[in-house]
Amino acid sequence: MKKMILGAMALLCLASPINAQNSMKTKDPIKQTAGRNNLGEFAPEFARLNDDILFGEVWNRQDELSLHDRSLVTIISLMSQGLTDLSFRHHLENAKAHGVSRQEISEVITHAAFYAGWPKAWAAFRIAKEVWTDDAPLTKDEFQMSTPYPVGEPNTANARYFEGNSYLAPMDAKGGGPINVTFEPACRNNWHVHHGFVQVLICVAGRGWYQEWGKPAVEMRPGTVITIPKGVKHWHGAARDSWFQHLTYHTKDETKSHTEWLEPVAADDYEKLP
Numbered sequence: 001m002k003k004m005i006l007g008a009m010a011l012l013c014l015a016s017p018i019n020a021q022n023s024m025k026t027k028d029p030i031k032q033t034a035g036r037n038n039l040g041e042f043a044p045e046f047a048r049l050n051d052d053i054l055f056g057e058v059w060n061r062q063d064e065l066s067l068h069d070r071s072l073v074t075i076i077s078l079m080s081q082g083l084t085d086l087s088f089r090h091h092l093e094n095a096k097a098h099g100v101s102r103q104e105i106s107e108v109i110t111h112a113a114f115y116a117g118w119p120k121a122w123a124a125f126r127i128a129k130e131v132w133t134d135d136a137p138l139t140k141d142e143f144q145m146s147t148p149y150p151v152g153e154p155n156t157a158n159a160r161y162f163e164g165n166s167y168l169a170p171m172d173a174k175g176g177g178p179i180n181v182t183f184e185p186a187c188r189n190n191w192h193v194h195h196g197f198v199q200v201l202i203c204v205a206g207r208g209w210y211q212e213w214g215k216p217a218v219e220m221r222p223g224t225v226i227t228i229p230k231g232v233k234h235w236h237g238a239a240r241d242s243w244f245q246h247l248t249y250h251t252k253d254e255t256k257s258h259t260e261w262l263e264p265v266a267a268d269d270y271e272k273l274p
Contacts, residue, residue, distance in 0.1 A: 030059050068146055071095035072108055075124075079109065080116040084123040092131040099146020101242055102132040103207065137185040143243040147205035151182045151245075161190045161261045163237075171247070178249040183208060187244075188237020190264045194230055196257030197250045201226040201236060208244030209273055210236040211265075217273055220246065235265050239273070 035050030059070060071094055078088050095105065105128050113121030144151050152169025155162065164187030169180040183206075191213065201210065203220040210226050211217040213233035220226065220236070228234055238244035250257075 030055055032056065032059075066148070067098040068095075068100060071098050071100055072104075075105070076108065076112050076116070079112060079120050079124045082117075082120050082123065084120070084127055088124070089127050089131065092128055096131055097142075099138065099143065099205075101207070103242070105132065137241055138243060140184070143182075143206070147245055149180050149182075149204050149245060149247075152180060155181075158189075161192070163188055163190075163264055178202075178247045180204070180245065180247055183238035183244040185238050185242055186240045186270075188265055188270065189235055191233055191235050191262040193233050193260045193262065194228065194250070194257070195260060196230060196255075198230055199228040199248060199250055201228070202247040203245070204247055205243070205245040207239045207242040208237055208246070209239060210234065220244070233262065237265075240271075 032051045032055035035047035036044075039047045039050075059067070065073075071091060074091050075088070075095060078084070078091065092105070106125075109121050109124050109128065138146065140151060150169040152167040155166040155168045158166075165184045166187055166189070167182040169182070171178045171180055188209070201220070201224075203222055203224040205222055208220045209217045210220055211234060212228075218224075218226070219239075226236075236246070
């Protein structure tokens with residue numbers, strides 16, 4: 001049964017991957033013509049299934065599973081069978097275009113090695129190193145394509161309290177709902193204290209850090225939730241090599257609530273973080 005399942009997954013993954021340029025817009029329909037271009041006359045039904053069903057329908061169900069996550073599933077499906085050929089490289093390239101970072105692909109392949117096999121992981125890493133050889137952070141536009149949340153507008157009002165550029169996108173401006181905050185790589189805010197309210201951070205994209213005074217920094221990845229008690233000195237921001245995006249909202253329990261901004265995070269301490 002296991003071989004049958006893996007075989008079916010491989011059949012889905014062997015088709016030529018979507019074009020990276022077209023796939024960057026995560027909500028735009030994906031159009032694939034590789035099947036018809038290469039097999040239209042020889043195997044027209046296979047070409048139709050490849051272009052119209054696999055890519056036209058399955059890859060386009062982006063509300064159910066993002067292109068970022070579909071790319072990771074596809075890569076592990078191929079790797080688990082040792083299919084590290086040209087199609088594997090194309091899928092790695094598209095994964096990078098969909099916002100998969102070097103840290104993510106490294107961790108995914110390492111995890112899968114224990115289940116798929118050590119030699120298969122070695123083969124996958126040889127190609128991944130070539131794809132991520134230019135490991136520059138994503139541009140702002142590229143990062144926007146990798147996350148369903150808007151990056152928003154420059155955070156000019158509080159720029160003096162940030163090292164680097166940050167962006168704000170209120171999710172419900174009129175109703176005072178959550179605010180989406182985006183940090184460019186290496187951007188972080190100063191140490192600060194919230195007086196009279198509790199702050200909640202929910203990481204939705206990228207990788208970042210949260211630290212309370214006198215405690216070790218806590219890494220934040222999508223799904224990480226941090227509740228910051230009132231009166232606690234802390235900071236949060238992006239990792240050096242990754243954009244970072246979190247939702248934030250406040251639960252006020254005092255009339256005179258405010259934020260006290262303090263000194264910047266020491267550069268030496270920040271640079272020690274991985």
